[in-house]
Amino acid sequence: MKLKKPLLMICTLALVVMLAACGSKNTQEDSSASGTANNDKSSELSGSVLAVGSTALQPLVEQTAQKFMAESQYSKIQVQVQGGGSGTGLTQVSGGQADIGNSDVFAEEKLKDEAKELVDHQVAVVAMAAVTNPDAGVDNLTKQQLVDIFTGKVTNWKEVGGKDEAIVIVNRPSSSGTRKTFEKYALGASTEDLKGSIQEESSGTVKKIVSESPGSIGYLALSYLDDKVKVVKYDGVEATVENVTSGKYPVWAYEHMYTKGEPKPAVKAFLDYIASDAVQNGDVVELGYIPVSKMEVKRDVDGNVSK
Amino acid sequence: MKVIDEGPVQVQPARSARWKKHHAEDLAGRSYTFICVALLIVIIISIIYFVASKGLATFFRDGVSLGDFLFGTTWDPEGNQGEPQYGVLPFIFGSFATSLLAALIASPLSICASLFMTEIVPGWGKKLLQPVIELLAGIPSVVYGFIGLTVVVPFMRNVFPGQGIGIAAGALVLSVMILPTITSVASDALSSLPRGLKESSFALGATRWQTISRVILPTVLPSILTGVVLGMARAFGEALAVQMVIGNAPHIPRSLFESASTLTSVITLDMGNTVSGSVHSNALWSMALALMFMTFIFVLIVRLLERRHRI
Numbered sequence: 001m002k003l004k005k006p007l008l009m010i011c012t013l014a015l016v017v018m019l020a021a022c023g024s025k026n027t028q029e030d031s032s033a034s035g036t037a038n039n040d041k042s043s044e045l046s047g048s049v050l051a052v053g054s055t056a057l058q059p060l061v062e063q064t065a066q067k068f069m070a071e072s073q074y075s076k077i078q079v080q081v082q083g084g085g086s087g088t089g090l091t092q093v094s095g096g097q098a099d100i101g102n103s104d105v106f107a108e109e110k111l112k113d114e115a116k117e118l119v120d121h122q123v124a125v126v127a128m129a130a131v132t133n134p135d136a137g138v139d140n141l142t143k144q145q146l147v148d149i150f151t152g153k154v155t156n157w158k159e160v161g162g163k164d165e166a167i168v169i170v171n172r173p174s175s176s177g178t179r180k181t182f183e184k185y186a187l188g189a190s191t192e193d194l195k196g197s198i199q200e201e202s203s204g205t206v207k208k209i210v211s212e213s214p215g216s217i218g219y220l221a222l223s224y225l226d227d228k229v230k231v232v233k234y235d236g237v238e239a240t241v242e243n244v245t246s247g248k249y250p251v252w253a254y255e256h257m258y259t260k261g262e263p264k265p266a267v268k269a270f271l272d273y274i275a276s277d278a279v280q281n282g283d284v285v286e287l288g289y290i291p292v293s294k295m296e297v298k299r300d301v302d303g304n305v306s307k
Numbered sequence: 308m309k310v311i312d313e314g315p316v317q318v319q320p321a322r323s324a325r326w327k328k329h330h331a332e333d334l335a336g337r338s339y340t341f342i343c344v345a346l347l348i349v350i351i352i353s354i355i356y357f358v359a360s361k362g363l364a365t366f367f368r369d370g371v372s373l374g375d376f377l378f379g380t381t382w383d384p385e386g387n388q389g390e391p392q393y394g395v396l397p398f399i400f401g402s403f404a405t406s407l408l409a410a411l412i413a414s415p416l417s418i419c420a421s422l423f424m425t426e427i428v429p430g431w432g433k434k435l436l437q438p439v440i441e442l443l444a445g446i447p448s449v450v451y452g453f454i455g456l457t458v459v460v461p462f463m464r465n466v467f468p469g470q471g472i473g474i475a476a477g478a479l480v481l482s483v484m485i486l487p488t489i490t491s492v493a494s495d496a497l498s499s500l501p502r503g504l505k506e507s508s509f510a511l512g513a514t515r516w517q518t519i520s521r522v523i524l525p526t527v528l529p530s531i532l533t534g535v536v537l538g539m540a541r542a543f544g545e546a547l548a549v550q551m552v553i554g555n556a557p558h559i560p561r562s563l564f565e566s567a568s569t570l571t572s573v574i575t576l577d578m579g580n581t582v583s584g585s586v587h588s589n590a591l592w593s594m595a596l597a598l599m600f601m602t603f604i605f606v607l608i609v610r611l612l613e614r615r616h617r618i
Contacts, residue, residue: 055579085579087588095583110582168470173555174385175580175587190387198472198566199555201576205456212461213470 046076047266053082053089053102054177055202056126056221057255060287061102061274067283068273077266086110086177093258094118099267101258104177106301118258123274124289127222127252128182129239131207131229135214137162140233147187149217152194157215169197170209170218178203181253182219184303186234223288241290247297247305254299255289355599362596365393365589376593382557382573384587393590395570397559399597401474402569405549406542408478413486414535420486421494426519444487452548455480460552469564472554477569480548485538492534496527529612536612540605544598546571570594 051061058081065079084092086103087110093101094114101107104126107115130146132138136157141149148154149167158164172179174193183190193199198216200206203224210218211228218229222239225231231239234251243249257274259267273279280291299305365371371393379394420440424433459479464471500523508518524531546569554566555576574591581588 083579085581087580087582088578091583173576173580174383174387175577177580190385192383192387193557195556195558195561196565197554197556198470199557199568199576201550201555205551208456209470209472213464216470 045074045266045269047264048078048080049100049267049270050080050098051082051089051100051102051257051270052084052092052098053100054086054104054255055083056104056178057102057124057257058083060124060255060283060289061257063283063287064274064279065270067279068270071273074269074273077269079270087175090118090258093260096260099259099263100271103256103258104253105180106254106256107258108301109180117260119260119262121257121259121271121275122254122292123257123271124255124280124284125244125252125292125295126181126255126289127239127241127244127249128178128186128219129222129225129251130182130186130217130219130232130234131210131225132217132232133210133212133214134228134230135163136165136167136217136230138230138232140236142235143186143188146234147189150183150187150191165215168213168216169194170206170213170216171197171199172203172206172219173199173201177253178219178221182251185253186219186251221288222290241294244290245294245296247307250305252290254292358592358595358599361589361592363593365586365593369586369589371586371590376590377597380559384577384581384590391586393586395573395590395594395597397557398568398570398573398594400559401553401567402543402571402601404474404567405477405481405553405569406539408474408563409481409485409542410489410535410539412478412482413489413538414531416482417486417489417534417538418493418531420490421497422519422523424490424494425497426515426523440487440490443483444491448484448545448548451480451484452551455548455552463564467564469562470554470566471564472552472566473560473562473564474553474567475563477549477553477567478563480552481542481545484545484548485542488538488541489531489534492537493527493531496530496534497523500527529615533609533612536605536608540602543601543605544571546575550575570598574598 051065062081065081068074069077069079082098086105089098089101089103090107090110091101092098094107094111094117101118103110107118107120111118130141138157138160141160145154145160149160150169154160155167156164157167171193174190180190198209200209203220206218207220207224207229210216210220217232220229222241225239233239234249237243237249239249239251244252257271259271262268263271277293280293284291297305297307365376366373376393376395377399378396379392380396381388381392381394382397383392385391420436424436455476459476460471462471463469463473463476463479467475504522504526505518508522513521549569550572553569553572555568555572556566557568557573558566560567574594577587577591581591
C-alpha cells in the first residue's frame with residue numbers, strides 16, 4: 001500500500017501537468033485568432049504575427065518588424081521574428097505553428113504536396129558571388145572553372161590562372177538555401193562534399209575563414225562582401241546590383257515569405273508594409289538586398305528567366 | 308520515514324495543534340518534492356520517447372538499414388549523387404576521435420592540477436586554483452568556439468600542414484572545456500581520502516612523491532577515471548565549439564589537420580535546413596538517438612567504476 005500511493009500520485013500529477021500544458025497552448029491560439037478576427041478594420045488591427053525561418057532574410061524582417069510596430073496604426077500588432085533556417089520556416093508555416101515562413105528557396109523545392117497550400121510573397125532578391133582569399137590571385141572565373149573547382153577536378157589555383165596554391169573549398173551545408181542557390185544558378189548542378197572541404201553554418205564564418213586561409217574559395221551574399229575577401233567575376237560579369245537587376249548576372253534568388261492560404265489581416269498588413277516603397281527602397285537596399293520591383297527579369301520555380 | 312510515520316502513536320494527546328501543524332508541513336514538503344520528481348520523470352521519459360520515435364522512424368518507416376546507417380561512409384542526404392545515402396560512420400569516428408584526444412590531452416593536466424591543489428600545496432594552491440577552475444567551467448561554449456576559431460585555428464594553420472581546421476583543433480578546444488570536469492572530480496576524490504592512509508605511508512618513511520605515486524594515485528584511480536569518463540561524455544556531447552573549428556566535411560579525415568565532422572556538429576549544421584518529417588530530418592534524429600545511447604553508456608561506465616571501488 002505504502003508503495004502504491006506515491007506511484008498513484010506521480011501518475012495523477014503527470015496527467016495534470018500534461019493537461020495543463022495542452023490547455024495553455026489552446027488558449028493562446030484562441031486569443032491570437034480572436035484578436036485578429038474581431039478587428040477587420042485596418043485602423044483597429046491587432047493580434048500577433050510570428051515569422052520564422054531563413055537566417056539570410058532575418059535581419060530585414062527584424063528591422064522592418066521594429067519599424068512596423070512603431071507605426072501608430074499598427075501599434076496593437078505584435079510581430080515576432082525567429083531564425084531557424086528555411087526548412088524550419090516552411091515546416092512551421094505549413095504546420096500552422098507560424099504565420100509566416102521565411103525561405104531562401106521556393107517552397108516546392110523543399111516540400112511536396114504541402115507547398116500547394118502556401119502563398120508566396122517575394123519581398124527581396126539576394127545575389128551571391130564567389131569569393132576567394134586575396135592571395136589566390138584570380139580575378140575572373142568561368143562557369144566551367146567554378147564547376148571544376150567545386151567538383152574537385154581543379155585543385156590548384158595555377159590551373160585557373162592564379163598562384164601556385166592549393167584550393168580549399170569553404171561550403172555551406174548541403175541543405176542550406178545559400179548553397180542551393182549558388183549551385184543551381186552558378187554551377188548548374190549540385191555538388192558533393194569533397195574530402196578536406198570545409199563546411200560552415202553561417203555566412204559570417206565562411207567570410208572569416210575565406211579571408212584568413214590562403215587559397216580558400218567560398219560564396220557569400222552581396223551584403224557580406226568587403227575588402228577582406230576578393231570578389232571574383234562570374235564569366236566576366238561583376239556581381240553588382242545593376243548587373244543583377246538587368247539579368248546579366250545570374251546568381252541570385254528571391255527571398256520568400258510564405259503564408260498558409262491567404263494571410264489574416266494582421267499578417268497581411270505586415271507583408272504589405274514590407275512590400276511598400278518606403279521599405280523596399282529604404283531598409284531593403286540599406287541591408288544589402290535588392291528590391292523585387294527593381295528586377296527587370298523574373299524567374300519561376302524551375303529557374304526559367306523571363307523579361 | 309518509518310520513524311515519522313509511527314510518530315503519532317507515541318504522542319499521547321493524539322490530535323494536538325502542534326502535531327497537526329507539523330503533520331501539515333510534512334505533507335506539504337512531501338507533495339512538493341513529489342511534484343518535482345514527477346515532473347523530472349515525465350520530462351525525461353517524454354524526451355526519450357520523442358527522440359526514439361523520430362529516430363527510429365528512419366529505420367522502420369523510411370527503410371534505411373541500420374547497417375548502412377552505422378557503417379556507411381557516404382553521407383549524402385540530399386541525394387546529390389543519385390540515391391540519398393545516410394552513412395554516419397565518419398561522424399561517429401569524428402566524435403570518438405575528438406573526445407578521446409581531448410581526454411588524452413586534458414587528463415594529465417587535470418590530475419596534476421588536482422594533486423597540486425590537494426596534496427602538494429593544499430593552502431594557497433587550492434585558494435588560487437579553485438576559482439580559476441570554476442571560472443573555466445562557467446565560460447559558455449560559444450566563447451570557447453570563438454576563441455578556437457580566432458586563436459587555435461590560425462595557430463594550427465601556421466604550425467601544421469593544412470588549414471588549421473580539423474580534429475586536432477577540435478580536440479584542443481574540447482580539452483580546455485573538460486579540464487574543470489576532470490579536475491573537480493579528481494580533487495574531490497583526493498580530498499575525501501582517509502588521512503590514515505597518507506599518514507601511515509609517511510610513517511613508513513615514504514617520501515611525498517612515493518606516497519602520491521604508490522599510495523594515493525592507485526587508490527583514487529577509479530574516481531579519477533570516473534572524472535575522465537564524465538569529461539569525455541561532455542566532450543562527446545559538445546556541439547557548438549567543435550562545430551566552429553572542425554570544418555564539418557562528412558568524411559573520415561586522412562590526418563588530424565583535415566576537415567572532419569562529429570555527430571553533434573552535423574546535427575546543428577543541418578537542423579534548421581531540413582523539413583521535419585523528411586528522411587534527412589529523421590536521420591538527424593537517429594543521430595541524436597545514437598548520441599543519447601552513448602551518454603547512457605558513459606553513465607553506465609561511471610556507475611561500474613563507482614561500484615567497483617568504494618573506499
